[in-house]
Amino acid sequence: MDLHISAAEPTTAERDAVDTAFALLAPAAAELTAGDRATRSRHAGHAVRSRRHLLLPLLHAVHDTVGWLSEGALAHVARTLQVPPAEVYGVATFYAMFSVEPRPPRVVHVCDDVACGPSGGEEILAALDERLSDERTCVVRSPCLGLCERAPAVLHQRAGEPDLSQAPATPDGVLGAATAPADPAGAQAETADTAFADAGVSAPQTGTGEHLRLLRRVGVVDPSSLDDYRARGGYSALRRAVALGPSRVIEELKASSLTGRGGAAFPTGVKWETVAAAPERPHHLVCNADESEPGTFKDRVLMEGDPFGLIEAMTIAGYVTGATVGHLYVRGEYPLATRRLQDAIAAARARGLLGGDVMGEGFAFDVELRRGAGAYICGEETALLQSIEGHRGEPRNKPPFPATAGLFGRPTAINNVETLYDVLEVLNIGGEAFAGVGGGRSTGSKLFCVSGAVATPGVYEVDFGTTLRELLDLAGGVRGELRTVLLGGAAGGFVLPSDLDVALTLEGAREIGATLGSGVVLVFDTAADLTGTLRRIAAFFRDESCGQCVPCRVGTVRQEEALARLERGAPLGSRETELALLSDLARVMRDASICGLGQTAPSAVLSAIDLGLIAAPPPARSNGHRGTR
Structure with a gap:
């Protein structure tokens, strides 16, 4: 392939960022793509086949270092990966968190979406416009940051320093963080992470009842300690999966009637069975942790509070479907979840729970984390695959479906975060016991993201079949006079006070013309616009x-x-x-x-x-x- 690359040269910092990241990623990339070359040869040359999927990580490496993507940096990325410069530019401009124009090294993303805008976001924007005069900082209006229960929310994106979130944010607090001295060692982010996690409002039910399944470790287990996770039942599900074997695990999942919790509600056992039985190799596993629906934050709470649970569940999925690598695609706006997952992956790897011989059981599996960069569309499964492969996150036509032709054209199991945590519960209690909660296609428990005009916003876990009224009572009741509830998120619909006794099931929501979607329950009182x-x-x-x-x-x-x-x-x-x-x-x-x-x-x-x-x-x-x- 003849590449006509710009004569623009990168700065020393940009070159070092690209070269260092590539040196770290390239050995794993060669192993990862070895089995995919035949399929990918239809689309590009040999170098692109083995390197193209490193494009997003390399763009992150440069942007994290200098705060924007210059023409010279993009040219160096194109040269390193042997990807046409126009395609590198097309990917770089697809994501909202990247900038191809010079901008200050610190960017303050202020959420002005449905939960944060009316709850203080606009006041923060006005205060920053009036009072912020630091030339190192600019302000950007942002869509939902996934911190709706702590509205208003702000994300600080800082070159050469760790990103950090603030919620609930105040004008003074945001100004203080935006103008604080440089913190390349991450001490400020670590302090902010601790304070953020210690606020204890994201999962109000934590530790308060034996009925909790998905949330039982959140707020109880030390998210940085593998030993604490194992002491509280961690890795018992993986041991049971290995004892049962892949085919019997699939039978347990089918008996449980577990459906996907991302909104599509496809049977998990059927999906895994299709991938496991596919003759083409290699198989791939993808965890969709890119929840970006306004009002949704349940996956963030699980990843921040119980990160080892996701690593264990992905390992089970890899074992059952025959995948040796799991691709964990995390929202770019989730810095705390990303740091905790990276630490959990490293700890599991060091203890033999990831790698070439997991737990000494003779199967290989590892997890590769990929950060998104601000694109809601990448929550759509085929757009997510495009993003991992190093393309713009534009959805593919279906069929073929990912279970038969997914990542790099190979059979791929894609599950969202909540679904994978449910797999742990299925294996811990058995498929029939799981199916005994709820009924029909709505079995097990469900996480709901309750925010807006309620006394105690947060993530709530209830059994399928619980009514909307009971859920709102669990959240402390409505503040003010209830006007309506947005059920299912921005892609869902409104329900009226007369619908409060609807059973929160797939079937019950359908009967009133609504959908559970991603589990959003956004409450509006009569004062809302x-x-x-x-x-x-x-x-x-x-x-x-x-x-x-x-x-x-x-x-x-x-x-x-x-x-x-x-x-x-x-x-x-x-x-x-x-x-x-x-x-x-x-x-x-x-x-x-x-x-x-x-x-x-x-x-x-x-x-x-x-x-x-x-x-x-x-x-x-x-x-x-x-x-x-």
């Missing part, structure tokens, strides 16, 4: 559309424009005309978009129209529109 909330949701989907297909690329823009006009009280024609336009847009996006983002982008808007929740515009206010991302 629902039209403004819908405009924020529409702006989120407009920003996050990958742009690959016209219905989504254009439809999300038109949807946001119509809602913005309604919010301002300036409809084109009449209010009824705008609502009819929104309904028509929704139908086109739902029927013609390539992937779930475009298909569900109008869901909340449609449900609000159907329920008459779009009210007359409130008094004049800031529209809170996001800046360029």
Whole structure:
């Protein structure tokens, strides 16, 4: 392949960042891709086949070091990986956390989404605009940071220093962190991590009941100690899996009726059986830890509070499906979860729980962590595969499905974080016992992310079949007078107070025209500006559309424009005309978009129209529109 690479040269720091990262990653890359070369030869040259998937880590290495991606740095990455420069640039510009323009070394990402914007995010933005004069720092409006239970939330992205999160954030606290002395050793981030974890509000049920399954170790186990994890039952599920063997584990999963907890609810046992039986080799395992749905934070709580649980569950999945490498794709906005998972992987590796002979049982499995960089669409499974492979995170057409042609074209099992933790419970108590909780396609327990106008926001674990009313009571009840609940997240829909006795199951939600989705329960009282909330949701989907297909690329823009006009009280024609336009847009996006983002982008808007929740515009206010991302 002839590459025409820019004459721009990297700085010494940029060159060192790329070369160091490549030296660390390349040996593992050669082993990882050895079995995939035949498949990937259809798409590119020999060098690209073995190196292309290192593109995202190398971009992270440069960006972490200098704070942006210069032309010289991109050229050096292209030369190192033998990837066309235009494709390197295309990937770099796909992610919101990367910048290809010079910017200060510190970036303050302030969430202005549905939970944080009305709960102090806008006040923080106003205060920073007025009071922040540090030339080392710039401020960026951000979509949901996955810290909704502690709204408002802020993420500090800092060149040469560890990233850190603040939540609940205050203007003074954000200013202090933004202007603090440089901290390349990470002492400030370590202190912030400790304070953040010690706040103890993310999982209010922790340690309070024997009924807890997924949350039973969160807030109880030391997340940095492998010994503490094992003392509290850790790795008993893996030992049982090895004793049963892959085929019997699959039978237990099928008996449990465990379905995926990411929203699609596909039977886990069937998925693993398909991958395990596929004749093509190698097989791959991917953990989708890129939860980015506004209002969703359950996976973050599990990864921060019980990181070894995810490593154990991935090891079981690898053993059963015949995968020797697990790809753990973590949201770029989760610095604490990322650090704890990296430490857990290293500890497990050092103790023989990952590597060439796991627990001395004669099978190989290891975990490779990949950081996202701010792209909601990468939560869609095929877009995630594209991202890992070093391409723009644009969804693929299906079929073929990942179980038969996934990562690098090979059979791939993809599960989200909560689903994998459920596998531990299935093995600990048995498939039939797991199926005895709930019923139908809704078995076991479910995590719900409760935020908004409730007394105690956080992650709650309840058995399938618990009512929405009981869940809200568990969260301390509604603050103020309840108006509506957004169920299932931005891609879900609204339910009314008259629906509070609905059973929280896949079937129960469907009966009232709703969905459980990713487990979001965002509560609004009568003081909430629902039209403004819908405009924020529409702006989120407009920003996050990958742009690959016209219905989504254009439809999300038109949807946001119509809602913005309604919010301002300036409809084109009449209010009824705008609502009819929104309904028509929704139908086109739902029927013609390539992937779930475009298909569900109008869901909340449609449900609000159907329920008459779009009210007359409130008094004049800031529209809170996001800046360029």
